[in-house]
Amino acid sequence: xxxxxxxxxxxxxxxxxxxxxxxxxxxxxxxxxxxxxxxxxxxxxxxxxxxxxxxxxxxxxxxxxxxxxxxxxxxxxxxxxxxxxxxxxxxxxxxxxxxxxxxxxxxxxxxxxxxxxxxxxxxxxxxxxxxxxxxxxxxxxxxxxxxxxxxxxxxxxxxxxxxxxxxxxxxxxxxxxxxxxxxxxxxxxxxxxxxxxxxxxxxxxxxxxxxxxxxxxxxxxxxxxxxxxxxxxxxxxxxxxxxxxxxxxxxxxxxxxxxxxxxxxxxxxxx
Amino acid sequence: xxxxxxxxxxxxxxxxxxxxxxxxxxxxxxxxxxxxxxxxxxxxxxxxxxxxxxxxxxxxxxxxxxxxxxxxxxxxxxxxxxxxxxxxxxxxxxxxxxxxxxxxxxxxxxxxxxxxxxxxxxxxxxxxxxxxxxxxxxxxxxxxxxxxxxxxxxxxxxxxxxxxxxxxxxxxxxxxxxxxxxxxxxxxxxxxxxxxxxxxxxxxxxxxxxxxxxxxxxxxxxxxxxxxxxxxxxxxxxxxxxxxxxxxxxxxxxxxxxxxxxxxxxxxxxx
Numbered sequence: 061x062x063x064x065x066x067x068x069x070x071x072x073x074x075x076x077x078x079x080x081x082x083x084x085x086x087x088x089x090x091x092x093x094x095x096x097x098x099x100x101x102x103x104x105x106x107x108x109x110x111x112x113x114x115x116x117x118x119x120x121x122x123x124x125x126x127x128x129x130x131x132x133x134x135x136x137x138x139x140x141x142x143x144x145x146x147x148x149x150x151x152x153x154x155x156x157x158x159x160x161x162x163x164x165x166x167x168x169x170x171x172x173x174x175x176x177x178x179x180x181x182x183x184x185x186x187x188x189x190x191x192x193x194x195x196x197x198x199x200x201x202x203x204x205x206x207x208x209x210x211x212x213x214x215x216x217x218x219x220x221x222x223x224x225x226x227x228x229x230x231x232x233x234x235x236x237x238x239x240x241x242x243x244x245x246x247x248x249x250x251x252x253x254x255x256x257x258x259x260x261x262x263x264x265x266x267x268x269x270x271x272x273x274x275x276x277x278x279x280x281x282x283x284x285x286x287x288x289x290x291x292x293x294x295x296x297x298x299x300x301x302x303x304x305x306x307x308x309x310x311x312x313x314x315x316x317x318x319x320x321x322x323x324x325x326x327x328x329x330x331x
Numbered sequence: 332x333x334x335x336x337x338x339x340x341x342x343x344x345x346x347x348x349x350x351x352x353x354x355x356x357x358x359x360x361x362x363x364x365x366x367x368x369x370x371x372x373x374x375x376x377x378x379x380x381x382x383x384x385x386x387x388x389x390x391x392x393x394x395x396x397x398x399x400x401x402x403x404x405x406x407x408x409x410x411x412x413x414x415x416x417x418x419x420x421x422x423x424x425x426x427x428x429x430x431x432x433x434x435x436x437x438x439x440x441x442x443x444x445x446x447x448x449x450x451x452x453x454x455x456x457x458x459x460x461x462x463x464x465x466x467x468x469x470x471x472x473x474x475x476x477x478x479x480x481x482x483x484x485x486x487x488x489x490x491x492x493x494x495x496x497x498x499x500x501x502x503x504x505x506x507x508x509x510x511x512x513x514x515x516x517x518x519x520x521x522x523x524x525x526x527x528x529x530x531x532x533x534x535x536x537x538x539x540x541x542x543x544x545x546x547x548x549x550x551x552x553x554x555x556x557x558x559x560x561x562x563x564x565x566x567x568x569x570x571x572x573x574x575x576x577x578x579x580x581x582x583x584x585x586x587x588x589x590x591x592x593x594x595x596x597x598x599x600x601x602x
Contacts, residue, residue, distance in 0.1 A: 093489055093540045161498055161526045162541030163533075164435050164459050188435050188459050218364050227432055232527055234504070255432045256503055257528020262434075269364045270433030 066146070066172070066179070068195050074126065075170065075182045075193055076202075078119055082152060082168045083186030085114040090187055091162045108156045112136050115152035115168060123148050135282050147173045149285035154183075155231075155259030164188050167260040171286030176307060181286035183264050192264040194293030199267050215294040217316035218269040223250040223323050226272035229262035230254070236277050240311060243301075244275055247327045263287040263314055267294035272316045273324055275301075279309035287314075297321045301328050337417070337443070337450070339466050345397065346441065346453045346464055347473075349390055353423060353439045354457030356385040361458055362433045379427045383407050386423035386439060394419050406553050418444045420556035425454075426502075426530030435459050438531040442557030447578060452557035454535050463535040465564030470538050486565040488587035489540040494521040494594050497543035500533035501525070507548050511582060514572075515546055518598045534558040534585055538565035543587045544595055546572075550580035558585075568592045572599050 089111035116136040123132060131147035133139045141147075148170065153159050155166030164187045171181040183192040189204040192215070199215040220226050228251040230236070236244045248254045251273065258265065258274070260283075265271040267290050284298070284306050291298045291314050298306045298314040303325060306312050313328065315321035360382035387407040394403060398419075402412040405421035412418075419441065424430050426437030435458045442452040454463040460475040463486070470486040491497050499522040501507070507515045519525045522544065529536065529545070531554075536542040538561050555569070555577050562569045562585050569577045569585040574596060577583050584599065586592035 091539060091541060157524060157526050160524075160541070161500065161529070161533075162536040162539050163526070163529060165528070229432065232525075234525075253428060253431075254503075254505075255428050255434070255528060257436070257526060258432070258434060262432075265433040268362060268433050270362060270431070 071180045078122060078170055079182060079184040079191045081118045081122055082115040083184060085118045086111045087186055108153060108160050112152045116150055119150055119170060145175060149282050151282040154283060158259055165257060165259055165261050169260055169286035178285060178288040181289040183260050183286060183290060192290050194290035196289040196292045199290045199293035215267040216269050217267060217294050217296040218272060220272040220316055221319050224252060226251045226320060227253045228273040228275060229258045229271050230256060230275050231259050232256055240277050243328045247275060247324055250327055260287060263291060266296055266314055266316060267291050272320055274314040277311040279312050281309045284309050284312055342451045349393060349441055350453060350455040350462045352389045352393055353386040354455060356389045357382045358457055379424060379431050383423045387421055390421055390441060416446060420553050422553040425554060429530055436528060436530055436532050440531055440557035449556060449559040452560040454531050454557060454561060463561050465561035467560040467563045470561045470564030486538040487540050488538060488565050488567040489543060491543045491587055492590050495523060497522045497591060498524045499544040500529045500542050501527060501546050502530050503527055511548050514599045518546060518595055521598055531558060534562060537567055537585055537587060538562050543591055545585040548582045550583050552580045555580050555583055
């Protein structure tokens with residue numbers, strides 16, 4: 061039996077609730093000092109693992125309650141109901157290094173796919189108080205930052221058409237290895253400005269028209285699934301480095317527009 | 332004529348007001364898309380420059396109104412009243428790359444020195460809604476994030492005594508040049524985890540006990556002056572790479588405690 065089609069009108073409040081629940085689960089662990097490893101050997105309390113699990117648990121429970129026949133795929137607790145028409149893809153804390161370093165650059169990622177195609181995605185940052193969402197056609201950020209005034213802004217990628225004007229982001233150039241490292245360096249050298257340490261925030265900033273290229277390697281499906289409809293809904297394009305579907309992760313290239321994407325792909329492939 | 336001694340009780344509300352005023356000056360420019368350079372040659376609108384100037388203007392005006400005989404040293408508008416007992420050191424937006432990339436990792440830095448010694452400092456992040464302050468004896472973060480509940484937390488560096496357990500941060504390993512680059516790489520290789528892209532937030536996270544070492548080069552006085560009393564007030568130590576005063580910037584090493592600082596300095600100097 062197929063589920064009824066889920067529209068943005070149904071999904072938006074559901075994702076708002078996922079953002080609220082996961083934020084409440086994670087925030088008690090943010091800026092808790094991780095135990096220093098040599099103090100309690102074998103018994104290290106790891107706030108990021110605890111927060112990751114707590115958030116994925118509440119997200120899974122909320123999905124199962126409302127959509128018991130849907131599949132779920134999460135970083136912490138694996139897959140269930142595999143093969144269902146709809147699949148939820150969860151990374152409770154993307155950017156765990158930022159999280160354990162107390163920096164506000166991590167996010168909670170939840171994506172929804174229908175027959176393998178991204179239909180809705182969310183990147184929520186509960187410390188800052190902003191939630192980026194998209195359905196592939198339109199993307200927005202809802203901000204509840206300290207003014208407490210709820211602001212919604214439609215996201216639109218920037219019209220940067222030349223690598224020489226482009227801002228490029230990657231989480232760390234040092235986690236890109238071998239030939240891919242040379243390819244990334246070649247591309248970075250052609251760009252105007254490079255920024256590190258962004259994790260999922262860099263893709264959100266690309267959707268918001270602040271960054272023109274995000275280039276990473278070694279991603280898992282749950283690192284990117286939620287971000288695809290946000291990038292596409294803002295007018296951007298995201299593929300693997302060779303132009304394939306980004307849905308399963310791997311080496312990922314996101315760009316604000318097709319022309320820049322094509323130039324970046326050429327440089328990455330050595331032309 | 333000497334000014335009366337300024338105590339924390341006088342300074343705290345004054346810095347709160349500087350945080351509010353500079354935040355209001357900057358925020359209208361945050362996430363404004365920078366003009367793409369080739370569209371309007373010679374007439375490029377640069378939001379970070381506009382925001383920098385607007386913030387430094389309101390900070391200077393507020394200081395001059397209350398302390399007309401104090402010296403001021405700012406990134407945008409230089410020095411005035413040089414030689415006065417008290418000097419205010421201002422970087423209206425530290426982390427301009429983060430700012431123009433739309434990421435929440437920049438901050439407004441204001442430090443106060445008496446006869447060249449740091450007596451109070453502030454790192455304010457108006458988008459996130461948190462303000463880190465310190466007077467060299469005690470440091471705190473005041474958070475006005477989305478819950479709108481004003482929370483104050485005393486900052487304390489982490490008791491990490493071994494490089495092998497340490498989290499290290501630098502804004503970008505690629506802006507460290509020559510011999511210093513080799514020294515930094517040697518130190519990073521000894522640490523447990525490295526994080527990039529933090530700018531002033533990395534020092535605040537060190538004070539909060541989340542990061543153990545921050546290592547940077549090529550800093551100006553206004554990049555570090557405000558952070559010194561925050562780091563020291565939380566129990567940390569900050570010097571140049573050779574153990575000298577950090578007040579004029581240069582190559583900077585901040586550590587959560589003296590033992591770790593000493594180990595890091597040894598590795599940086601090649602022992």
